[in-house]
Amino acid sequence: MSCMRCLLNYKTMRISNFKQIVFFCLVVVSGNLSGQNKVIDLWNGKVPGAIPNSNYKQIVDSAYWIKIRFIANPTIQVYPAPAGKNTGTAVVVCPGGGYYGISFVGEGTEVAKWLNGLGISAIVLHYRLPDDAIMKNKSIAPLQDGQEAIRYVRRNAKEWGIDPHKIGIMGFSAGGHLASTVSTHFNEKVYSTIDSTSARPDFSLLIYPVISMDSTITHAGSRENLIGKHPAPEMVKHFSNELQVTTKTPPAFMIHSLDDGAVPVENSIEYASAMKKLKIPCELHIYEHGGHGYGLGKWNSGTESSWTKACEKWLQVRGFIN
Amino acid sequence: MSRSIFLRYNKLDMNTMNFKKVMLAFICLIAISGSLFGQSKVIDLWNGKIPGAIYNEKFKQNVDTATGWVDKHSVVNPSLTMYPAPEAKATGTAVVICPGGAYWGMAVKHEGSQVAKWLNSLGITAFVLKYRLPDDSIMANKTIGPMQDGQRAIRIVRSHAKEWGINPDKIGIMGFSAGGHLASTLSTHFNEKVYQSEDSTSARPDFSLLIYPVISMDLTITHWGSRENLLGKNPSPELVKHFSNELQVNEQTPPAFLALSIDDDAVPVQNSISYALALKKFKIPCELHLYQSGGHGYGMGKPANTEGTWPEACRKWLEARGFLGNFKK
Numbered sequence: 001m002s003c004m005r006c007l008l009n010y011k012t013m014r015i016s017n018f019k020q021i022v023f024f025c026l027v028v029v030s031g032n033l034s035g036q037n038k039v040i041d042l043w044n045g046k047v048p049g050a051i052p053n054s055n056y057k058q059i060v061d062s063a064y065w066i067k068i069r070f071i072a073n074p075t076i077q078v079y080p081a082p083a084g085k086n087t088g089t090a091v092v093v094c095p096g097g098g099y100y101g102i103s104f105v106g107e108g109t110e111v112a113k114w115l116n117g118l119g120i121s122a123i124v125l126h127y128r129l130p131d132d133a134i135m136k137n138k139s140i141a142p143l144q145d146g147q148e149a150i151r152y153v154r155r156n157a158k159e160w161g162i163d164p165h166k167i168g169i170m171g172f173s174a175g176g177h178l179a180s181t182v183s184t185h186f187n188e189k190v191y192s193t194i195d196s197t198s199a200r201p202d203f204s205l206l207i208y209p210v211i212s213m214d215s216t217i218t219h220a221g222s223r224e225n226l227i228g229k230h231p232a233p234e235m236v237k238h239f240s241n242e243l244q245v246t247t248k249t250p251p252a253f254m255i256h257s258l259d260d261g262a263v264p265v266e267n268s269i270e271y272a273s274a275m276k277k278l279k280i281p282c283e284l285h286i287y288e289h290g291g292h293g294y295g296l297g298k299w300n301s302g303t304e305s306s307w308t309k310a311c312e313k314w315l316q317v318r319g320f321i322n
Numbered sequence: 323m324s325r326s327i328f329l330r331y332n333k334l335d336m337n338t339m340n341f342k343k344v345m346l347a348f349i350c351l352i353a354i355s356g357s358l359f360g361q362s363k364v365i366d367l368w369n370g371k372i373p374g375a376i377y378n379e380k381f382k383q384n385v386d387t388a389t390g391w392v393d394k395h396s397v398v399n400p401s402l403t404m405y406p407a408p409e410a411k412a413t414g415t416a417v418v419i420c421p422g423g424a425y426w427g428m429a430v431k432h433e434g435s436q437v438a439k440w441l442n443s444l445g446i447t448a449f450v451l452k453y454r455l456p457d458d459s460i461m462a463n464k465t466i467g468p469m470q471d472g473q474r475a476i477r478i479v480r481s482h483a484k485e486w487g488i489n490p491d492k493i494g495i496m497g498f499s500a501g502g503h504l505a506s507t508l509s510t511h512f513n514e515k516v517y518q519s520e521d522s523t524s525a526r527p528d529f530s531l532l533i534y535p536v537i538s539m540d541l542t543i544t545h546w547g548s549r550e551n552l553l554g555k556n557p558s559p560e561l562v563k564h565f566s567n568e569l570q571v572n573e574q575t576p577p578a579f580l581a582l583s584i585d586d587d588a589v590p591v592q593n594s595i596s597y598a599l600a601l602k603k604f605k606i607p608c609e610l611h612l613y614q615s616g617g618h619g620y621g622m623g624k625p626a627n628t629e630g631t632w633p634e635a636c637r638k639w640l641e642a643r644g645f646l647g648n649f650k651k
Contacts, residue, residue: 259605310611313628
């Protein structure tokens with residue numbers, strides 16, 4: 001039911017992304033040509049709060065837009081920066097998909113390649129999507145995976161040629177909710193950690209993100225999938241990240257389109273306003289067009305297609321790239 | 323009052339330390355550029371017939387050449403300084419620039435002539451508007467003085483469009499800080515009859531470029547100095563509402579591009595945000611860039627910082643909206 005609703009939400013949103021499908025095929029064909037990526041099982045089989053369910057099968061669903069669904073074993077796909085270009089900066093990428101699927105191509109592999117081009121190591125996170133059938137507490141599962149992804153990268157920083165103080169998190173749409181959740185709840189104990197490695201990202205890149213669970217501005221599908229149909233007010237507040245910003249929240253770069261019909265621009269505005277209040281560096285670009293779900297924007301001709309340039313400049317000014 | 327404004331703009335003082343260098347560079351620049359750039363010409367807005375003017379012989383011209391700062395006593399005769407686009411590049415688009423200065427003065431250089439030169443490089447004909455600053459000693463109704471000048475400026479450009487190689491449907495308004503209040507006032511009050519116009523030429527701008535603008539006169543988010551200078555110490559709620567341009571947006575309001583900084587301590591970012599959200603409500607195209615640094619009053623901005631990229635973002639927006647294409651005369 002909730003899935004149905006979400007699908008409907010995304011129907012209008014993603015139907016124009018046929019080109020992505022074509023691109024996906026190209027990616028599959030050319031996979032061997034570009035930088036090696038390796039897939040790492042995030043929890044090594046010990047997924048916290050998991051409920052074993054042998055009927056649960058991960059699938060790639062290409063109806064309307066390409067996504068992975070039913071993830072029981074979250075993974076990270078590591079795309080190391082090219083050796084000659086490595087800046088030491090790393091970014092954990094959270095693809096979007098309304099907490100219903102993850103758009104692993106347009107908001108995953110393509111993004112990793114772009115980051116690699118800037119000399120940044122990319123780690124695409126295939127996080128679990130909230131589902132009572134495989135988890136005890138579905139609201140915290142994506143956060144568990146997000147925290148562990150940051151910790152995993154930080155633990156392996158030396159080996160992977162990464163500066164442990166330059167690990168960012170990036171999220172698109174609902175993945176932006178996860179990224180902003182990790183940015184504001186990195187100290188929340190949602191599982192038993194094996195050591196004291198910090199889960200705090202050093203910066204956040206939030207691309208047409210869902211931020212709030214407040215019913216007046218949230219993305220209804222993401223909200224319902226994450227915290228259910230009738231969440232308690234405390235739950236809504238807890239996962240409304242504009243209300244969870246503290247002086248420890250990392251600097252953020254954000255973009256949104258004013259005509260976004262899926263996730264209201266107020267999500268980004270509220271987060272930026274909260275950051276301003278605490279004087280945390282934050283930049284927000286609101287483009288006049290683009291709607292929602294355009295990834296890097298390279299199929300777009302409007303001003304929103306320049307967001308990657310703006311992001312590059314911001315990363316440069318903040319000293320994360322050369 | 324004036325001191326606080328001065329403090330706010332005191333970054334300009336740094337220029338005086340380098341006075342000699344600046345002067346030398348300036349002289350060279352004049353020598354070199356005089357022949358390269360199109361000549362600018364000054365147009366008297368009202369030909370001596372300023373609406374609602376009160377004659378006051380004590381009011382004297384005062385321009386601080388070192389900082390490019392014009393203080394409040396300078397504008398008795400409002401004018402437009404025209405900077406024609408280079409012929410080979412001309413797009414037919416024109417922009418009237420309103421420099422800022424809290425309705426107390428005008429930063430005619432870094433929010434005026436420097437901006438005009440940049441617009442010229444894009445093939446846009448620029449006009450720097452020296453509008454009257456609200457003052458009871460020279461005007462019958464000070465709150466509408468700047469708006470009268472602004473409407474008149476747009477109408478002059480539009481009625482001379484053919485002669486000046488301008489497309490009458492591509493005339494934009496641009497404003498910095500309090501000049502952004504004037505620009506957004508013109509974008510929302512272009513049909514308001516504030517003087518007897520001689521013909522039916524429209525005063526509606528075709529687009530607005532608002533750089534760290536004052537938009538609202540609402541106590542909670544306005545820039546106090548601008549508000550007090552324009553509306554006085556105790557304005558009526560109706561007057562406040564009338565000049566809070568985020569409340570005056572309708573379906574006729576032109577598309578807008580806004581740029582500002584999140585660390586602006588002079589004009590709260592809510593001014594721009596509330597204007598953008600009002601345009602969104604009417605589905606009017608609008609773009610807003612909120613930079614992490616820059617503060618307030620930086621003109622074209624520092625190229626090393628992100629706010630220094632606003633001119634490029636603005637160029638892209640103008641291009642996407644079709645204002646930078648070739649103009650067929």
